[in-house]
Amino acid sequence: MSLRHLSPRLAGCCVLFVFAAGAAAQAPAERSLPPPVSTRDIVQPMLPAQLQDFGAYVDSARKTFDVPGIAVAIVKDGQVVMERGFGLREIGKPEPVDAHTLFAIASNTKAFTAAALQQLAEQGKLKMDDRVIDHLPWFRMSDPYVTHEMRIRDLLAHRSGLSLGAGDLLYWPPTSYTTKEVVERLRNVPIKNGFRSGYAYDNILFAVATLVIEQASGQSYADYVREHIFQPVGMDESLIDKTYLKPGMDVAVGHAKANFKDLEPVPPMAWLNDPGAGGIYASVHDLAKWMNVQLAGGVLPSRGADGKPVRLFSADSQQQMWSMLTPITIGKPPIPELAPLVPHFYGYGESWFLSDYRNQRLVWHTGGWPGMVSRVTLVPELHLGVVVLTNAESGAAFNAVTYRVLDAYLNTAQKTVAPLTDWVIVYDKAVKQGEARADDSLAKHEAARDKSSKPSLPLAQYAGTYRDPWYGDVIIGYENGKLRLRFSKTAQLIGTMTPWQHDSFVVRWDDRALNADAFVDFTLDMDGHIREMRMQPMSPLTDFSFDFQDLRLVPVAAGKPGTGED
Template sequence: MTRPVFSTRLAAACALLFAATGVLAQAPAQRPLPPPVSTGDTARPMLPAQLADFGAYVDSARKTFDVPGIAVAIVKDGRVVMEQGFGLRELGKADKVDARTLFAIASNTKAFTAAALQQLAEQGKLNMDDRVVDHLPWFRMSDAYVTHEMRIRDLLAHRSGLSLGAGDLLYWPPTSYTTKEVVERLAKVPIKNGFRSGYAYDNILFAVATLVIEQASGQSYADYVREHIFKPVGMDESLIDKTYLKPGMDVATGHAKADFKDLKPVPPMAWLNDPGAGGIYSSVHDLAKWMNVQLAGGALPTTGANGKPQRLFSEQSQHEMWSVLTPIKVGKPPIPELAPLTPQFSGYGESWFLSDYQGKKLVWHTGGWPGMVSRLTLVPQLKLGVVVLTNAESGAAFNAITYRVLDAYLTPDKQTDWVAVYDKAVKKAQAKADDSFAKHEAARAKASKPSLPLAGYVGTYRDPWYGDIAISQEGGKLRLRFSHTPQLVGTMSPWQHDSFTVRWDDRTLNADAFITFALDQDGHIREARMEPISPMTDFSFDFQDLRLAPVEKGAKGSDD
């Protein structure tokens, strides 16, 4: 994978898998613990003694990892132990984060998509092993066999043969494509691995799942989730995407480090063309309810006319969602201190990561969004759940907090400073990124020049699945624009030979790229290829999958 595990966006769940499979933990110090902590709410259970300093610990994580605001909820045995906000909704403003502050939960949305499909299966409107083409006859992958054999369950399991983050540029950053257009373009996205042969995180197949839900239910994805999940669970504050936010709402602002250095607010993003992968905004107050329903096997807190608990979904449906479909190799931790977090098994079910910690099964997911990342973790054997929402791009922060809570219940006689552990791991990752660029610099032939005058690179270039990008000459510089992605506009500068760097105008993207032109024997451009410059770049910027060919003036094509 191309992105370190300590700063994530859209595909945070995948990128942060190593953070769950191994992260620095020195032998925990043995020390006497204070008495249990009162939450101030007599209707709630007491916090474990190990969390006596939890507020200070969360503030330490915020300071260490430069996160303005964090919200946390803990549930145990069907009750809310705590739900609380820490810090600020936005840097430089006085509004504080509280338990009802809305955050973009990004890929934590995927579990709602899986639940919706399982509900529709229980209603007889689909079967999880139906072929996708049975519901969307026009659906196509770039391989005929995969097209024919792709089942609804496969859409949720990251085992399609697509490479990591393949096709994400169709909607990340936001594009003008509709969900149907995104899925139609999937027919041209290259398949680089064997079907069901291994794990590679994707988002684009959740756009397909979105359309299956709409086809089977006769409702929009937003209406279905609101009516059949949010309403029965009691998630009254949750929204499907940014377009439903109103002025004055209690909502966090995301923050990203421009050029990986200076923390700045980023504008909220609406993800309208793949909502089933990551569109939801929610609060820890609402997500506490969601965790309790999950831990209750799908049972709702309400009862029906027969006096029995009503259900969001059946226990069998949950068993399927929480069963491994795609095994995941357990990697080595980036630093030895993280070894105690290395699981005995790791895999992916239907929109859930599955692993273990301290001998207990974990069911969990993470989410990454422009300026916001999150983690939701369940320990079914203990009826324990913890969710951490943040308004900066630091997976280290939510992991350090999550494992502090898990330790309080699983190893109450020990205490580890996971903030210090993750801080060490983050610094190592940053040093490796710096070293990567230094190697590029060392290999660069600085005296070389482009083969063509700058005007020779001007034109329209077309990729089979993304569409067009345009290169123009403005003020003596080359400018590159992705035709369907307003944020991907940048300046090209010669690097060496026929390679250029692209520096995006939006410096919070942290996705500068190389673009390299291949010329034929007559000196005409045959193809252009791109790839991210930094290993810190989010893998959803899948520039490396583009195959850009020059378009003759007046030619018609996929963008016409």
Template sequence: MFLRTFSPRLAGCMALLALAAPVWAQTTSASAPTAAIATSAQPALPAQLQDFTAYVDGVRKQFDVPGIAVAIVKDGQIVLEQGYGLREVGKPEPVDARTRFAIASNTKAFTAAALQMLAEQGKLSMDDRVIDHLPWFQMSDPYVTREMRIRDLLAHRSGLGLGAGDLLYWPPTSYSTKEVVQRLRHVPLATSFRSAYAYDNILFAVATLVIEQVSGQSYADFISQRIFAPVGMDESLVDMTQLKSGMDVAMGHAKFNFTELKPVPPMAWSNNSGAGGIYASVHDMAKWMNVQLAGGKLPDGKALFSEDSQKQMWSMLTPMKISEPPVPELKAMRPNFSGYGEGWFLSDYQGQRLVWHTGGWPGMVSRVTLVPELHLGVVVLTNQESGAAFNAVTYRVLDAYLGKDKKDWTAAYAAAVKKSEGNADESWSKHEAARAKSGKPTLPLASYAGTFHDPWYGDIEVSQQSGKLRMRFSKTAQLVGTMTPWQHDTFMVRWDDRALNADAFVSYALDADGKIREVRMEPVSPLTDFSFDFQDLRLSPAKTAKTSVTP
């Protein structure tokens, strides 16, 4: 079935909060030499990690990841920083410790730190109302608008649904950051304010604007000058647009047409950099982890931020439901508590508190994990959309430092992947079984064409071209595809960009006179990244439907 190899982007990483990521790739891999950076007085690896290179290469092979970079810090020292495999399939350049990857939502911790630093300077309070700094800010509910605090922007408890509003910048759109935030007033709420956890990215766009308003600097300048420079992250960049030819940069990879692993062009997210824009190497991320584990202190003893600020960032604001592992092999991962602080997930493993985050980007996913009481940190950056890979590597490292016996996490995550693939097949089979194959469209094909308007996204155009319907999102260059009849007044749109893995059903509702009243969309696969929030669109005809016919 074509749905077997859907691989989610995990933009906000909610899918990785399940104890296994939903679905990843099959089992071919590129091979390449490993590359490491030696450090003076580098501590020895634990005995359980003496075969670590072979283990990581096995992970790459199992989950079809061209390149992985790993850094481990312990007690303020770098234990390991090393690359494995290739920057890009078909090219000889290896991944090394200085290879930059998109760290995606691991950026959120930098945004949280920036706000806390501004609070320490007295330029804001984390309990200030957002409208104190952005008077024009609006949510769809006046109460939420009035009561939204700076801290709430970082905690995923606003009442928005999972990934709500992500289509305003994912895939890249032509909206500015301010235009994205201004459109929030039309994004519907799914729950009451502060009542439930639901991962979002759009409120980090609001946080980005608050940082700029209060500091008088662009977000990029603030992060570069106030965080990267003092930490020593000399190679890190705030956004893809800062990449230059010849830089040591990994290329992302995804499954095209659900089977073939191919490079994914870099994506700029300049209208929401605070949610996930940063590019960094494990060499730089090791420095960031050491600052975090030192309570905000820099190597020279000065404070980047205070211990009190860190306690706030690492304190649970939003409890999260604890799910059962999807397969028995992952039973050991079930936490006793789970929640979100300010830009960090909080949970436990084998009796140790974890402070961690994941990140997902087109062709790249990553994980940063801190064990504060052990002064231990591990970062895993990858150039394929395989959460299974970075989890298998992370938990091998954690077990080694916790003195646990070796566990075959590669096999455990492979079992979870297999189950997720089976669930995807089952979902598709249900769609097929429910489909009335003889249920032809009610109207002539040309009648489904027109411009349709959603209050928060804007216009989506459907035209008839060469006897087929074509859908185009007006602000998103990548969302262009062909609509084919599915059943009755429902179509399936297949995007021209086959790396998106986000085909969707498009359902028309007609009024009593057979005129189009509304259009709704939903992803075809349950494994489509949640940032394709098609289900939140409420499309209505922007004007009388017109037929746009080309030969």
């Protein structure tokens, strides 16, 4: 799920530069400008002079990156300066986005998970440096040393040795596994890097964190977060996951580009088996409150009966959450115009990215969901926060809007009158360059293809059940002269396989909004029997959570149960 300079969604793994995703720069359909600011929106007079054209700027981002609706909140010095919606909740329908429209905030949920664990540590129910096996004795990684040494703090820091997005197919797209079953299957997810040796974004360890919270608190994750975070902060509109949505609610509909081209609504998704990684739905109205509590060092706006401030968490807990645990290598920007965004330092704390911009420390995170991406950014020394929620898969849009706000406030703080960079133009160039590289990658595959070749076996002989140690069963059926591939636990992963060359095929998923078509390659033994099946995404724009490349699928012998519950 996840920001990808890698892919469109930025599910949370966002690195500093997120362009590619189906954040396509195809010419968007013409849409009317958003309605006037409603009574459900707030725009205070203290908005900097350089943001007086902010509405027009956000509309420029919406049009350029083909985003139906965007919601923005800005807080400064404990006050809400702006909370406003722009555009539409769903294309083709009149309902506008406003400050109270709910969006899936995806990996921005991770900061709530970290806060919950820190609260439990303050209550003496756990220590952040406890071994995970002290709380979940059955917990296992594929390496005994990592199993023994994995601490609760490690679950939040992307330094476990797992590769990027490892195990995501256990819950993305939604699967029928429970959270406990997901975590039990970690014992077979390969560890490809050194423990605590470097950064690789994961979601699966937040499923472990979810279970730790439940074990320590005696409550479900949803009940704990609702009672101990949402209610004290005053986040009355926020929900733990899609299952709490009801008809008639003010909710944005996600949009994705089928085949990376045509924007269309996508059905809402519930992440029931890893809620601590990305389940929350929230509005900018509520997230403005969350940012103010963060910027106040955990202090809530309410006071106790003795008149003293009440804390959501201690200053020490916040210091831990905002301290770098995992350094991240700083790369070169894909285009020169993005050079001003290259930080001096970059890393990850407990569920927060940490970097700097124009000599100011930033504490931030992103989120990626089917059809929705978002960014929360805090500038602690300026007591400034900005959140941008969108209902399309364009990291370029939320970055362009975020940096417009940061520039305006930094110019004010630094007493400069430099003209503002039009980050919409800059990111548009970066997106188009990324798409061109993706097209070139596919073109190279096509050029290398031997179109005269044929599969070694009759198509029907590729049919069967194939089993991976951590995912379970993938089933290929021979139906009406075609091969149909199905992931046994993932309803959305059903598609048709067609020959590519030799014993390689392409699977094109029935759900074209997934943008995750993949190569399927078979290895035969010396007697012509299938020994192994491997997969990998066709396009570099495919979300990294489709970690097909980590599957090691082998044929299941006839008569052996093919439930995937090995």
